[in-house]
Amino acid sequence: MHSLPKLPTACCRKFFVSFRKIARVAMRLPDGWPPRTLGTLRRQVLAWFDANQRSLPWRENRDPYRVWLSEVMLQQTTVAAVVPYFQRFLKTFPTLRDLAAADEQEVLKLWEGLGYYRRARHLHAAAKRIIADHGGKFPADATAVADLPGVGRYILGAVLSQAFEQKFPIVEANSLRVLARLFGYRNDPREGEGRVWVWEAATAVLPEKRIGDFNQAVMELGALVCTPTSPKCPSCPWAKSCIANRDSLQTLIPPPKKPPVIVACREIAVVIRHREKVLVCRRSPDAKRWANLWEFPHADWPAEELFEDAVGRIAEELTGVAVSPGRELLTIQHGVTRFAITMTAAEAQRQSGQFRSPFYSEGRWVSPGELKDYPTSTPQRKLFLEVSRPQQRLF
DNA sequence: AATTCGGGGAA
DNA sequence: TTCCCAGAATT
Numbered sequence: 001m002h003s004l005p006k007l008p009t010a011c012c013r014k015f016f017v018s019f020r021k022i023a024r025v026a027m028r029l030p031d032g033w034p035p036r037t038l039g040t041l042r043r044q045v046l047a048w049f050d051a052n053q054r055s056l057p058w059r060e061n062r063d064p065y066r067v068w069l070s071e072v073m074l075q076q077t078t079v080a081a082v083v084p085y086f087q088r089f090l091k092t093f094p095t096l097r098d099l100a101a102a103d104e105q106e107v108l109k110l111w112e113g114l115g116y117y118r119r120a121r122h123l124h125a126a127a128k129r130i131i132a133d134h135g136g137k138f139p140a141d142a143t144a145v146a147d148l149p150g151v152g153r154y155i156l157g158a159v160l161s162q163a164f165e166q167k168f169p170i171v172e173a174n175s176l177r178v179l180a181r182l183f184g185y186r187n188d189p190r191e192g193e194g195r196v197w198v199w200e201a202a203t204a205v206l207p208e209k210r211i212g213d214f215n216q217a218v219m220e221l222g223a224l225v226c227t228p229t230s231p232k233c234p235s236c237p238w239a240k241s242c243i244a245n246r247d248s249l250q251t252l253i254p255p256p257k258k259p260p261v262i263v264a265c266r267e268i269a270v271v272i273r274h275r276e277k278v279l280v281c282r283r284s285p286d287a288k289r290w291a292n293l294w295e296f297p298h299a300d301w302p303a304e305e306l307f308e309d310a311v312g313r314i315a316e317e318l319t320g321v322a323v324s325p326g327r328e329l330l331t332i333q334h335g336v337t338r339f340a341i342t343m344t345a346a347e348a349q350r351q352s353g354q355f356r357s358p359f360y361s362e363g364r365w366v367s368p369g370e371l372k373d374y375p376t377s378t379p380q381r382k383l384f385l386e387v388s389r390p391q392q393r394l395f
Numbered sequence: 396a397a398t399t400c401g402g403g404g405a406a
Numbered sequence: 407t408t409c410c411c412a413g414a415a416t417t
Contacts, residue, residue: 070412071412071413072412072413073412074411074412074413075411075412075413075414076400076401076402076410076411076412076413076414077401077402077403077411077412078402078403078404078405078410078411078412079411079412080403080404081402081403081404081411082412113401113402113403114401114402115400115401115402115403116400116401116402116413116414117400117401118399118400118414118415119400119413119414122414122415149414149415150413150414150415151414152413152414152415153413153414154412154413154414155412155413155414158412170412172411172412172413173410173411173412173413174411174412175412191396192396215412216412219412222412223412228406228409228410229406257409396417397416397417398415398416398417399414399415399416399417400413400414400415402411403410403411404409404410404411405408405409405410405411406407406408406409406410
């Protein structure tokens, strides 16, 4: 029912928030909110920002190139980590033209240690495009900015509001937390409908003037006062209007991230490369030992699809379950290539009794901490992998 | 909607 | 150790 307006794709490629939808946010406010007018809230946070903002190198002026560079560097990166990089980068490439004229390797070298290196490539490519398409002047047009590589919804709003005082919202980790708490939004603003809500909220609170400062103020508030844990509500300019503060829900808003799903995982086979030979082993069906399945010269390494197919058959033979969507075959690199199949905890429990081998340690499930040699965990999903001893000398 | 991309600091 | 960070692009 509540959704962002359809993008006017004819005139812009990426996302814009309609400012006509401000009323929608008010519709979702708790009864009696806000106790103060939005205008008061805006003035309060701007005054707080004027008095409490950190002195940061990219706040010296509002040059679009500097704003843009800082926002790209700050993406998923802490302020403390960015400061020295920002200064070094700006010293090497004082202007957008200097950056565009540079060699990509030089740019990447300066970026070394910051991580997310695709940002640097996008930055460099975007600089070149600005030279080619916009005469070397950073575009003030939202459509043009949104079309630059590496510019998403956040950076679009950040640059346009800070460098050009255009009325665009921003949502990142800080402002998301601040807005959710201020409005007392109970759902998860990071996913589904909540994602829509938080951008509408960020739009609704925007002032008419000092838009760039306001956006920064909300972020700064989240960074210094409205922190994830133990927020300093007594020194918050919005304390008296904040629903989360009123109801003592600071730790529940936004809701803690759902813990990753734990997927049981059983090792099926290993591939060992040694010298010029390749050996594929699997656990024997009786699980008493490791069986050599294939041995062949390295040059005869099977094609990838044949290989996966073969391992899939081994998995089915050993576990009695076929590899299918939702039940994947995993590849784990650990000196040798190991294969494992996912299964539910119940299935794994059922099979564990009849599945022993000299290389299978104690036949128990291990804690994640014991799996450090197995780089199998992802942010969204963790695997419990059955432990097996390293292979004995097989060659 | 889920994953990937990184490295550092804080909890 | 895990979590988190001024997100964007890809699948």
